[in-house]
Amino acid sequence: MQPPTPTKTPTLLAIAWPIFVEQSLRILIGTVDTFMVAHVSDGAVAALGVSHRLIMLALICFNFIGIGTNVVITHHLGAGDRKGAESIAGTALGVNLWMGLFVSIPVFLFNAPLLRLMQLPDNLMVYAVPFLSLMGGTLFLEAINTAVGAILRAHGNTRDVMFVTVGQNILNVVGVSLVLFGFFGLPKFGVEGVAWASVFSRLVATTALLFLLHRRLGIRLHWRTPFTLSLERIRRILHIGLPAAGEHMTYWLALLTITGFIGSMGAESLSIMAYSQTVQSLVILFSLSLGLGTEIVVGRMIGAGDFDGAYRQLLSSLKLCLLLTAGGMIIIAIIAPHLIGLFSHDPKIIAGGALLLRLSLVLEIGRVLNIVVINSLRATGDARFPMRVGILCMWLIWVPNSWFMGLHLGWGLVGIWIAMTCDEWLRGLIMYNRWAKRRWLPFAERSRAEVMRNHVPVVNET
Numbered sequence: 001m002q003p004p005t006p007t008k009t010p011t012l013l014a015i016a017w018p019i020f021v022e023q024s025l026r027i028l029i030g031t032v033d034t035f036m037v038a039h040v041s042d043g044a045v046a047a048l049g050v051s052h053r054l055i056m057l058a059l060i061c062f063n064f065i066g067i068g069t070n071v072v073i074t075h076h077l078g079a080g081d082r083k084g085a086e087s088i089a090g091t092a093l094g095v096n097l098w099m100g101l102f103v104s105i106p107v108f109l110f111n112a113p114l115l116r117l118m119q120l121p122d123n124l125m126v127y128a129v130p131f132l133s134l135m136g137g138t139l140f141l142e143a144i145n146t147a148v149g150a151i152l153r154a155h156g157n158t159r160d161v162m163f164v165t166v167g168q169n170i171l172n173v174v175g176v177s178l179v180l181f182g183f184f185g186l187p188k189f190g191v192e193g194v195a196w197a198s199v200f201s202r203l204v205a206t207t208a209l210l211f212l213l214h215r216r217l218g219i220r221l222h223w224r225t226p227f228t229l230s231l232e233r234i235r236r237i238l239h240i241g242l243p244a245a246g247e248h249m250t251y252w253l254a255l256l257t258i259t260g261f262i263g264s265m266g267a268e269s270l271s272i273m274a275y276s277q278t279v280q281s282l283v284i285l286f287s288l289s290l291g292l293g294t295e296i297v298v299g300r301m302i303g304a305g306d307f308d309g310a311y312r313q314l315l316s317s318l319k320l321c322l323l324l325t326a327g328g329m330i331i332i333a334i335i336a337p338h339l340i341g342l343f344s345h346d347p348k349i350i351a352g353g354a355l356l357l358r359l360s361l362v363l364e365i366g367r368v369l370n371i372v373v374i375n376s377l378r379a380t381g382d383a384r385f386p387m388r389v390g391i392l393c394m395w396l397i398w399v400p401n402s403w404f405m406g407l408h409l410g411w412g413l414v415g416i417w418i419a420m421t422c423d424e425w426l427r428g429l430i431m432y433n434r435w436a437k438r439r440w441l442p443f444a445e446r447s448r449a450e451v452m453r454n455h456v457p458v459v460n461e462t
Helices: 012-037 042-078 082-109 111-117 122-137 139-154 158-181 190-217 231-263 267-304 307-334 336-341 347-380 384-408 413-436 441-454
Strands: none
Touching: 012 042, 012 158, 012 190, 012 267, 012 307, 042 082, 042 111, 042 122, 042 139, 042 190, 042 231, 042 267, 042 347, 042 441, 082 111, 082 122, 082 139, 082 231, 111 122, 122 139, 122 190, 139 158, 139 190, 139 267, 158 190, 231 267, 231 347, 231 384, 231 413, 267 307, 267 336, 267 347, 267 413, 267 441, 307 336, 307 347, 307 413, 307 441, 336 347, 347 384, 347 413, 347 441, 384 413
16 A cells, blocks of 8 residues: 655645635625715615624634635645545535525525614614625525635635636626616616625626536535535534634624624714724735635645644744734824725714724734634644633623723723724734644644544555
């Protein structure tokens, strides 16, 4: 029998730059929607902002399979086990299809009650209900996209996912422009038209990703796929994915709770938050892309047994990401009023948004530690620790202090941003300390051993 030959680990830059472009374009979809809907009213923007919170919560249910799939596949590829990687990919597709249907149906049927739970004012329901009905009812497409995207990225095909996202953005921008502004004599469909355009671009993206999955890797979504799931492979995916989901779910539940606090302050506060976070997301891209890229590289190193290389890779990625984020936030802080002014002409909204963006200079540096280090901890198999710390910090520091400073003391959005900053920095420093002291090493050794147990050796017939 021939021992496994580790596949060549791609460089961080080769993986990360397409992810950066892809994530930029994904965020651009929301940014373009926000910019165009702002021409309807600030209230419409606030309504879509709340709807997007609910959609993001649903996407977490799909993303945890994508996270687990990405990590487990990179372990197999690092050990040279392509057959094992393909079996994990098929399982991920089936599981996410079921998850997509399970989430889409209740969001479609109960969108109005969900929006009321978010304290959305009654006068904004006319915008949010049709938007959430369409976007929520087709979330199963996003579930498929998440699984396929994770499979392609883990195999190093990050540029394919990037190109699909480029096409999706072009379709979305053209579609939203046509239905919102009534170009070429077409009727204006308002916010509901924005949802229809987004759904169409999402459907085209799903078709393209499935085609690339078959073209690049020979894997296709068959009708039997959801009914031929391996419990052992699901267990291995969930070992990484469920703790990640727990951490992400905790974050978004906390954010939804805090959005409820802000909703009680009025539509103006919701609009300020929506515009500020739209601009912030442009800098968060550095953390997301380098975090995901580092996860893939570290995962392959763990599969290959190169633990020292994995340790050094995280430190190198972290330095680069801190530098890029700090530089980006300094620029945003300087031109903050002009950036918010692109979305609204209300002086109060511009002033409030500019203040939050300047406070975010400190906030985003702390967020870097969380995103980049946590992704690498997961890549080693150490996924539960970030979840436990996240639950404690978010619900003992972020949420109660947001209420105390934001509502009780009357500091408003400033108090909420301060509470968020304290949470990000505390969790980030805890994560960095765990990596620096190599407390993830036993998990990495266990992950490597599990891959080798499940590896099917290649028989040398010569």
